[in-house]
Amino acid sequence: MEFxxxxxxxxxxxxxxxxxxxxxxxxxxxxxGILRLIxxxxxxxxxxxxxxxxxxxxxxxxxxSIPMVLxxxxxxxxxxxxxxxxxxRNAPRMSIMISAIGVSYLLQNCALYFTGGLAKVxxxxxxISKTVTIGxxxxxxxxxxxxxxxxxxxVVLVIFIKKTKIGMAMRAVSKDFETSQLMGIKINAVISxxxxxxxxxxxxxxxxxFSNYASVVPTxxxxxxxxxxxAAVFGGIGSIPGAVIGxxxxxxxxxxxxxxxxxxxxxxxxxxxxxxxxxxxPTGLFGEKATDKV
Amino acid sequence: MTExxxxxxxxxxxxxxxxxxxxIIILEKTIPSxxxxxxxxxxxxxxxxxxxxxxxxNGFTGLFSLGQAxxxxxGAYAYAILTMPxxxxxxxxxxxxYDCIVGFQLGLIPSMIIAGLIAALFAFLIGLxxxxxxxxxLAIATLGFAEIIRAIFQWDTIGPLTNGxxxxxxxxxxxxxxxxxxxxxxxxxxxxxxxxxxxxxxxKMLIDSSYGRAFKAxxxxxxxxxxxxxxxxxxxxxxxxISSFFAGISGALLSMYQYTVQASQFKTAxxxxxxxIVVIGGIGSISGSCIGxxxxxxxxxxWLRFLDExxxxxxxxxxxxxxxxxxxxxIIIMIIVLxxxxxxxxxxxxxxxxxxDRLRRKKPKPAVEEGAK
Amino acid sequence: MSDNVLRLSDITMQFxxxxxxxNLSLEVNEGQIVxxxxxxxxxxxTAFNCITGVYEPTNGQVSFYDKVIVxxxxxxxMKKLYKGSNADKYVHEKILNPTPDKxxxxxxxxxxxxxxxxxxxxxxxxxxxxxxxxxxxxIFTSTFRISHAEExxxxxxxxxxxxxxxxxxxxxxxxxxxxYGLQRRLEIARALATSPKLLLLDEPAAGMNPQExxxxxxxxxxxxxxxxxxxxxxxxxxDLVMQFSDQIYVIDFGELISHGTxxxxxxxxxxxDAYLGVVEEDA
Numbered sequence: 001m002e003f004x005x006x007x008x009x010x011x012x013x014x015x016x017x018x019x020x021x022x023x024x025x026x027x028x029x030x031x032x033g034i035l036r037l038i039x040x041x042x043x044x045x046x047x048x049x050x051x052x053x054x055x056x057x058x059x060x061x062x063x064x065s066i067p068m069v070l071x072x073x074x075x076x077x078x079x080x081x082x083x084x085x086x087x088x089r090n091a092p093r094m095s096i097m098i099s100a101i102g103v104s105y106l107l108q109n110c111a112l113y114f115t116g117g118l119a120k121v122x123x124x125x126x127x128i129s130k131t132v133t134i135g136x137x138x139x140x141x142x143x144x145x146x147x148x149x150x151x152x153x154x155v156v157l158v159i160f161i162k163k164t165k166i167g168m169a170m171r172a173v174s175k176d177f178e179t180s181q182l183m184g185i186k187i188n189a190v191i192s193x194x195x196x197x198x199x200x201x202x203x204x205x206x207x208x209x210f211s212n213y214a215s216v217v218p219t220x221x222x223x224x225x226x227x228x229x230x231a232a233v234f235g236g237i238g239s240i241p242g243a244v245i246g247x248x249x250x251x252x253x254x255x256x257x258x259x260x261x262x263x264x265x266x267x268x269x270x271x272x273x274x275x276x277x278x279x280x281x282p283t284g285l286f287g288e289k290a291t292d293k294v
Numbered sequence: 295m296t297e298x299x300x301x302x303x304x305x306x307x308x309x310x311x312x313x314x315x316x317x318i319i320i321l322e323k324t325i326p327s328x329x330x331x332x333x334x335x336x337x338x339x340x341x342x343x344x345x346x347x348x349x350x351x352n353g354f355t356g357l358f359s360l361g362q363a364x365x366x367x368x369g370a371y372a373y374a375i376l377t378m379p380x381x382x383x384x385x386x387x388x389x390x391x392y393d394c395i396v397g398f399q400l401g402l403i404p405s406m407i408i409a410g411l412i413a414a415l416f417a418f419l420i421g422l423x424x425x426x427x428x429x430x431x432l433a434i435a436t437l438g439f440a441e442i443i444r445a446i447f448q449w450d451t452i453g454p455l456t457n458g459x460x461x462x463x464x465x466x467x468x469x470x471x472x473x474x475x476x477x478x479x480x481x482x483x484x485x486x487x488x489x490x491x492x493x494x495x496x497x498k499m500l501i502d503s504s505y506g507r508a509f510k511a512x513x514x515x516x517x518x519x520x521x522x523x524x525x526x527x528x529x530x531x532x533x534x535x536i537s538s539f540f541a542g543i544s545g546a547l548l549s550m551y552q553y554t555v556q557a558s559q560f561k562t563a564x565x566x567x568x569x570x571i572v573v574i575g576g577i578g579s580i581s582g583s584c585i586g587x588x589x590x591x592x593x594x595x596x597w598l599r600f601l602d603e604x605x606x607x608x609x610x611x612x613x614x615x616x617x618x619x620x621x622x623x624x625i626i627i628m629i630i631v632l633x634x635x636x637x638x639x640x641x642x643x644x645x646x647x648x649x650x651d652r653l654r655r656k657k658p659k660p661a662v663e664e665g666a667k
Numbered sequence: 668m669s670d671n672v673l674r675l676s677d678i679t680m681q682f683x684x685x686x687x688x689x690n691l692s693l694e695v696n697e698g699q700i701v702x703x704x705x706x707x708x709x710x711x712x713t714a715f716n717c718i719t720g721v722y723e724p725t726n727g728q729v730s731f732y733d734k735v736i737v738x739x740x741x742x743x744x745m746k747k748l749y750k751g752s753n754a755d756k757y758v759h760e761k762i763l764n765p766t767p768d769k770x771x772x773x774x775x776x777x778x779x780x781x782x783x784x785x786x787x788x789x790x791x792x793x794x795x796x797x798x799x800x801x802x803x804x805x806i807f808t809s810t811f812r813i814s815h816a817e818e819x820x821x822x823x824x825x826x827x828x829x830x831x832x833x834x835x836x837x838x839x840x841x842x843x844x845x846x847y848g849l850q851r852r853l854e855i856a857r858a859l860a861t862s863p864k865l866l867l868l869d870e871p872a873a874g875m876n877p878q879e880x881x882x883x884x885x886x887x888x889x890x891x892x893x894x895x896x897x898x899x900x901x902x903x904x905x906d907l908v909m910q911f912s913d914q915i916y917v918i919d920f921g922e923l924i925s926h927g928t929x930x931x932x933x934x935x936x937x938x939x940d941a942y943l944g945v946v947e948e949d950a
Contacts, residue, residue: 084628105566105624106625106628109620116617117617229434264448265449275423503818510788510796514786514787514788515786520768521771521777522768522799
């Protein structure tokens with residue numbers, strides 16, 4: 001109990017970051033489930049969403065900026081898939097992964113160009129940037145609201161995948177790409193839908209994340225991106241609940257480590273966790289085992 | 295290919311290399327050493343080595359590893375710490391907040407080799423767990439290890455060894471290279487070319503050897519390779535260790551070239567750059583990696599510089615300003631990745647012999663002479 | 668003196684709850700051509716994979732020249748799940764699960780049902796690379812050409828082997844550019860390059876017409892004579908099996924249902940039932 005009260009701010013921050021990670025991790029896990037691709041550019045899409053918000057709010061009011069950010073991010077995710085991944089659908093897996101790395105490089109350099117390398121101050125979103133005090137710990141409203149938004153969105157997503165026709169198609173494609181194609185599923189539509197959903201959630205995640213961190217730089221997306229991928233692997237790549245649980249675990253552990261004073265290792269910890277899970281249970285917490293046929 | 299043809303090929307390559315080195319010597323004698331040409335050549339040669347060592351893994355053994363920056367970091371740090379004069383280690387000029395615990399100093403070449411060996415040792419340890427993983431899991435695990443290495447090198451507790459997150463400097467750099475047994479300075483660009491060239495030649499010899507064929511067999515079909523008696527783990531580990539050894543040496547060269555070294559420089563982005571060089575040159579081609587590296591560095595640091603100058607803007611558009619070069623550059627890279635996925639060389643190598651043959655065919659006379667022999 | 672080359676004792680392979688090979692025992696003697704036949708999905712290739720170390724059998728032993736090379740019993744999670752018999756028979760034996768390369772090193776080489784040649788390599792390189800495992804060299808001597816005599820020996824042997832298999836004229840062609848039948852033959856040559864004592868052929872005649880199948884049969888007999896290898900093959904072409912094998916083992920649903928000389932197996936009612944299906948009474 002003493003541990004809890006002493007570390008309450010870190011645990012709260014952890015849950016909040018966990019929720020933000022969860023929103024990003026879903027993008028990774030869904031794309032991997034369908035294309036078997038680590039979408040290295042996803043973290044940068046998340047960063048671009050942050051920058052777009054910065055620039056839009058200088059022109060438009062907040063109530064208009066938020067939906068515009070969502071739309072622009074979705075378009076960006078869709079465009080990346082069409083331009084950089086679709087032409088390589090029959091190429092070896094390594095090429096498509098390299099293409100993803102290339103897109104990541106491009107997005108970062110574009111961001112560098114537009115921002116001139118300066119950190120951009122993230123706008124205050126009314127209400128969610130407000131400070132509140134609970135249990136003696138002062139925190140922003142966003143910390144409290146993040147897990148709620150994350151959980152609600154994830155539940156909606158799970159229902160969407162379970163109940164709708166396109167959701168069913170997604171599940172089919174992730175099980176067997178070729179057969180689904182032969183059965184008349186429009187692969188490209190399904191893949192686009194996956195990228196759209198992933199980008200939408202990343203955009204929401206970016207609003208919550210940057211409200212907490214207050215500034216955006218071109219490399220802001222790289223580290224969270226990698227961590228979210230680790231979260232997805234941790235939970236068992238391809239599994240949405242797995243990614244969410246993984247994200248929360250990583251978010252909380254990372255902040256507790258900061259609490260202990262080992263800030264240098266908060267990033268390294270994530271990767272250590274990844275390596276341990278890959279060695280002990282390569283399929284992650286909820287992943288399915290696949291065997292090669294000889 | 296018969297052995298006779300092989301020998302001819304080797305001869306031609308040696309002549310080619312000799313010509314290249316002579317050109318470098320002439321350039322260093324004629325052009326002022328501050329010219330940007332030399333920094334491009336030096337950095338290009340260093341990145342060539344890094345790219346070739348990555349190609350050994352990704353292109354020839356089929357292991358998609360993204361740990362290159364980590365191993366370069368180990369090499370760079372090991373080199374800097376080993377060659378820093380003891381007096382500087384003990385003074386406050388570099389190790390300001392720590393008392394350096396390395397109480398000795400080694401020469402340039404031994405340090406470089408030890409830097410490679412330390413990187414290889416790390417590779418051996420990291421390889422034990424991660425090389426059992428498959429394709430993209432391997433990529434992300436090696437990437438993770440590179441990040442962990444970076445975090446460890448910046449850690450306060452080992453500050454007496456690594457100077458924490460602070461810069462290392464005042465170790466032996468390119469200006470300290472001398473001709474053997476004398477104090478005459480050695481031309482720096484030539485030195486880097488020779489070291490990188492020897493390393494690349496060794497990698498090339500490895501690839502052409504029986505072990506290199508075993509690596510390629512693993513790349514083409516792991517299951518068949520294993521069924522033909524090629525131990526997967528053993529050979530992957532070998533490839534990983536050797537690749538890291540040379541990555542370590544390239545890190546050492548980089549620290550020599552830069553005069554200062556800091557862990558924060560060896561980020562994932564660096565690995566990505568090296569990977570893109572490998573892709574531009576052609577995955578599975580050593581000469582491709584070298585060409586790719588020089589092109590990459592030359593574009594990045596020299597040829598596309600004008601794009602960053604706002605004075606070059608026309609029609610009053612403010613497109614060209616700092617950073618525009620990188621945007622154009624990454625678009626070029628994306629075009630290569632998407633439309634020329636084989637890169638410049640594909641899996642082929644530059645063959646001087648083939649070029650000579652082609653030239654000869656155009657002029658029938660020498661061909662007759664050859665026949666007369 | 669025993670001339671027993673390969674012995675499978677009570678090999679059971681269970682994937683989760685599915686028993687793919689059930690209590691299979693078979694023997695292959697020196698110089699024989701033995702066929703393993705059975706309907707599709709009977710577990711033939713799985714049995715091969717247990718011998719060659721690709722799979723770890725759930726229970727049972729594999730011996731090669733009377734020396735146990737693979738041994739296992741249901742342990743860990745399998746202990747509860749195990750459905751086969753003889754669960755306690757090998758509990759006191761040491762578990763042995765060598766990787767496929769170790770098995771090949773001992774002298775068992777194989778081909779694959781779906782040809783697995785190294786696609787970026789030429790015909791010559793495919794065979795040469797298979798010589799790597801017995802080469803007397805290490806990575807240092809090999810890289811710096813200190814062991815160049817060994818390399819030359821490997822090249823000469825490869826050329827000889829290709830000559831004998833009538834493949835030398837394709838030596839610098841890409842392996843995958845060869846016609847299908849020649850690819851199969853190259854795969855056999857590659858397996859022979861590892862100097863095996865036992866050769867496992869997984870459907871060597873798949874996709875061949877009767878004429879080619881007949882030639883293949885003669886070819887198999889010929890390599891047995893020439894290289895002194897014992898052969899265990901999985902095959903569907905009954906002509907080939909009946910004409911060229913000394914012993915036949917028939918499995919169905921993972922179980923051994925018959926074995927003996929071609930004549931014995933041909934007359935066995937259980938084999939006929941397995942292939943044609945049992946005639947229902949009211950049919």
